[in-house]
Amino acid sequence: MTMKKWERKDLLGLRDLSAAEIQLILDTAKSFQEVSLRSVKKVPALQGKTIANLFFEPSTRTRISFELAEKRLSADTLHIAAQTSSFVKGETLKDAAKNIEALKVDVIIMRHPSSGAPHRIANYLKANVINAGDGINEHPSQALIDMFTVLEKKKKIKGIRISFIGDILHSRVARSNIWGLTKLGAEVTVCAPKTLLPRDVEKLGVRATTNLQEAVKDADVINLLRIQLERQEESYFPSIREYVTAYQISSEILKKAKPDVLIMHPGPVNRGIEITSEVVDGPYSVILDQVTNGLSVRMAILYLICGASAEPVVKEAA
Amino acid sequence: MSATEKVVLDAEGIQRAIIRIAHEILEFHHGTQDLALVGIRTRGVHLAERLQKQIQTIEGVMLPLGLLDITLYRDDLREIGPRPEVRQTEIPFNITGQKVVLVDDVLYTGRTVRAALDALTDYGRPLLIQLAALIDRGHRELPIKADYVGKNIPTSREQEVILHLREKDGLDDVIVRSKEA
Numbered sequence: 001m002t003m004k005k006w007e008r009k010d011l012l013g014l015r016d017l018s019a020a021e022i023q024l025i026l027d028t029a030k031s032f033q034e035v036s037l038r039s040v041k042k043v044p045a046l047q048g049k050t051i052a053n054l055f056f057e058p059s060t061r062t063r064i065s066f067e068l069a070e071k072r073l074s075a076d077t078l079h080i081a082a083q084t085s086s087f088v089k090g091e092t093l094k095d096a097a098k099n100i101e102a103l104k105v106d107v108i109i110m111r112h113p114s115s116g117a118p119h120r121i122a123n124y125l126k127a128n129v130i131n132a133g134d135g136i137n138e139h140p141s142q143a144l145i146d147m148f149t150v151l152e153k154k155k156k157i158k159g160i161r162i163s164f165i166g167d168i169l170h171s172r173v174a175r176s177n178i179w180g181l182t183k184l185g186a187e188v189t190v191c192a193p194k195t196l197l198p199r200d201v202e203k204l205g206v207r208a209t210t211n212l213q214e215a216v217k218d219a220d221v222i223n224l225l226r227i228q229l230e231r232q233e234e235s236y237f238p239s240i241r242e243y244v245t246a247y248q249i250s251s252e253i254l255k256k257a258k259p260d261v262l263i264m265h266p267g268p269v270n271r272g273i274e275i276t277s278e279v280v281d282g283p284y285s286v287i288l289d290q291v292t293n294g295l296s297v298r299m300a301i302l303y304l305i306c307g308a309s310a311e312p313v314v315k316e317a318a
Numbered sequence: 319m320s321a322t323e324k325v326v327l328d329a330e331g332i333q334r335a336i337i338r339i340a341h342e343i344l345e346f347h348h349g350t351q352d353l354a355l356v357g358i359r360t361r362g363v364h365l366a367e368r369l370q371k372q373i374q375t376i377e378g379v380m381l382p383l384g385l386l387d388i389t390l391y392r393d394d395l396r397e398i399g400p401r402p403e404v405r406q407t408e409i410p411f412n413i414t415g416q417k418v419v420l421v422d423d424v425l426y427t428g429r430t431v432r433a434a435l436d437a438l439t440d441y442g443r444p445l446l447i448q449l450a451a452l453i454d455r456g457h458r459e460l461p462i463k464a465d466y467v468g469k470n471i472p473t474s475r476e477q478e479v480i481l482h483l484r485e486k487d488g489l490d491d492v493i494v495r496s497k498e499a
Binding site: 004005006007028030031032033034035038039040042043044045046047048300303304306307308 | 387389390391395396398399400401403404405406407408436440441442
């Protein structure tokens with residue numbers, strides 16, 4: 001099944017990728033782990049490439065992780081945060097992207113609050129586009145990091161039982177993980193109050209439950225999603241306290257879990273809400289391993305994508 | 319178009335070359351003090367392992383051995399095309415102050431060795447770096463020369479030199495393949 005060549009111009013989501021393509025990224029990431037352990041943490045693989053990080057939504061961890069990965073590959077980097085930039089003011093997304101491309105940028109990393117935004121600009125640009133999170137659609141690099149961490153700790157993905165707990169409905173991390181994990185043969189469960197589960201989520205090949213114990217008891221991995229506090233006003237659940245009572249991961253509930261269960265969280269963590277502080281810092285937690293692995297995985301993505309031919313799909317009408 | 323193949327080195331020949339290079343390394347360095355081997359992936363690694371074993375047989379000392387993948391240092395990465403596979407580099411010792419013998423299978427343009435020198439110096443500052451190659455087939459494109467050579471094989475650029483090693487290919491030999499019109 002091993003495929004040794006990457007041919008896609010863009011990485012927009014795991015929905016489009018084959019199992020072999022996902023495996024190629026994970027294999028390549030393994031080789032990049034060593035770079036961050038050297039005294040000189042830098043390789044010349046992307047020398048002369050320019051990468052623009054275009055963030056239309058606040059982000060700290062994804063942005064610094066990409067930035068460091070770019071630097072470790074010797075690329076030149078450019079940061080544009082839409083909130084502080086006059087690029088974008090009144091401009092259409094396409095114009096903004098075309099302006100950036102006119103600066104001879106080779107790769108655009110993009111985060112946007114609208115689902116599908118990176119897909120749209122990828123069609124118009126010669127530059128390679130990497131989706132760093134679009135609306136509630138996908139966050140492919142984060143899912144690849146989670147999968148890489150599972151592979152690293154459990155030595156396999158096929159047959160592994162993974163439960164996602166939290167706001168599944170609004171989670172692009174969960175969505176990308178579901179696409180990727182099911183393609184590699186994991187057994188995925190999603191658990192949340194009914195209002196935070198997408199309708200027909202089972203059609204994605206996962207098991208859905210509203211019962212936390214059921215999601216915890218057989219899981220090899222529990223991946224927690226941040227409860228987006230700003231959503232509480234929209235009445236998806238009655239109160240934070242009620243959510244905590246029914247869905248918080250605590251040492252108590254973990255007594256019902258497997259003794260070698262892994263606790264993952266893509267961050268930022270709301271200590272005391274979806275997870276107790278004790279569990280965040282406890283022996284099951286691999287939350288910081290996810291952060292470290294983020295570098296290797298993003299280096300692998302950048303390395304592979306920079307070789308792909310750079311032709312836009314849509315030729316523009318004159 | 320057909321091709322003719324000629325075996326230019328058999329298993330015994332490869333074994334003899336390894337033994338000789340091992341002796342030459344020990345003679346040049348007056349022993350094994352501060353000496354280390356680094357094989358270039360993939361066949362250079364197998365040759366480095368054989369040299370390590372041979373030197374142990376002669377001197378009773380197991381030299382430190384590193385495995386180097388040079389992919390990220392290649393000078394053709396700027397070109398568009400599917401990226402070559404990146405494999406792991408494992409250098410489990412500090413190379414600073416060591417006398418490092420870099421081991422490659424076939425020395426040709428010298429570009430692999432250039433990349434290996436850049437990669438290696440990112441890990442530290444060796445006292446010196448030498449180069450051992452099982453085959454030197456000529457046609458250098460960079461000012462690089464091997465310190466230890468198993469066999470010089472004059473070739474034309476159109477010919478192909480194929481090295482089989484039993485660790486990877488199940489048998490030991492070196493073949494020169496010529497294309498015929």
